[in-house]
Amino acid sequence: MRAFVFPGQGSQKVGMGVELAGASPVAREVFQEVDDALGQKLSAIMAEGPEDQLLLTENAQPAIMANAIAVLRVLQKEGGITLTEVADCVAGHSLGEYTALCAAGSFTLADTARLLKLRGQAMQAAVPVGVGAMCALLGADLEKAQALADAAAEGQVCQVANDNDPTQVVLSGHREAIERAVAMVKDHGIKRGVLLPVSAPFHCDLMRPAADAMERALDQTPPGALHLPIYANVTASAVADPAEVSRLLVEQVCGRVRWRESVLAMRAAGVEHFVELGGKVLGPMIGRIDADATVTSVATMADIEALAKEIG
Structure with a gap:
């Protein structure tokens, strides 16, 4: 069994997506679609900075998602890979849960970008800087x-x-x-x-105003049906019901990211191969959780080509 997993905040860096966009029109389409959805040139901030702009939570969250979905779309369209045929489940670390849901068909790319922009703004606004x-x-x-x-x-x-x-x-x-x-x-x-x-204390009770904001946002843009189950951060268990997904996304804002337990739960369910898309952050964590798990981190065109050859 194979799980596709998606990184969270901290995996952003200036220059992200540049190599991919230069090599693939599919990646460029993803970045353009996200720019259009947000009404800003996020792709330019990703490519050129300045770093302090990319580090802003409201930019970092959709940027990390866009980069990972670009990797996925290139893998699918140019590598000839269909996610539902090669993966048994998905998971993401914090904001990566939204990326995973986008990958699983529960949110459109544009909606995912808008939700993450709002999530970043709401998290930043929940607690005054320095508190x-x-x-x-x-x-x-x-x-x-x-x-x-x-x-x-x-x-x-x-x-x-x-x-x-x-x-x-x-x-x-x-x-x-x-x-x-x-x-x-x-x-x-x-x-x-x-x-x-x-810039803010994520995943604790101080984030309650942000959780309330996401509850309202998810009422307006509810998750749709999932093509694959997702292992939720706050329960470390598989979920496939959209209403339950929505509830857990709200809970996740203040709740603990149970990543170690999620990986162990996927392993217990039979997952042997973890594929991290869009970063090289979760791979080392998974290796420390279970040294017997196979981990592939995919961020470049060379990584995509190698994975497509391996699992295609």
Whole structure:
């Protein structure tokens, strides 16, 4: 069995998609469609920067999605691959869940771009700049991370945001609480705590206004039928019902990204091969979760050609 997986925020960089657009008209069409849907030249920001514009959550989220869908469309149209014939399920990390739903036919490309733009804006607006923060705990499992979060909270929000793999957990919440957590890592047997360069505290209770905004947006643009089941971030289990998908996307804004558990659940269901499209971020995580899993990360034309040859 094979799963196609899609990266989340942090995988963006200036120059993303340039090689693909230069080599394939299919990729150029994707970037143009996203530009048209958003009424902005996002493709120019992706290609040329400036970096501070690309790092803005409202730009980074649709940009990462557009890049991954461009890779998928090139694989499909030029590599002759039909997703439903080569994949058994999809999954995505945080915003990557929207990319996965687009890949599975539940959202159009234009709707996915608009939803992610709104999601980025709503997440940024939910908490004033400087009030929230996130940190990565290196050498921490979920149990140690949870104990640290509880100890550092002191009445403020300090929650596990991402359970990425057995060695990396991310905390999110009030800046003071996150800074306390970083200062306390050694007391909890954790190797290192690193403040993340993010503009808002994602996946914690401070994001409630953004969850409300996404609930309204998804009422207006509900998910359609899925061609493949998706493993949802907040439940780490397969979902195929559009109404359930919509509910879980709202929950996901404040909820924990259970990536480690999602990968283990896919493995338990029989997935042996994970294909990451549009980045090389999830591949290493999956390798740390289960060293026996086969992982292919696909971001360039050479990667696409190699994968098409392998699975075609």
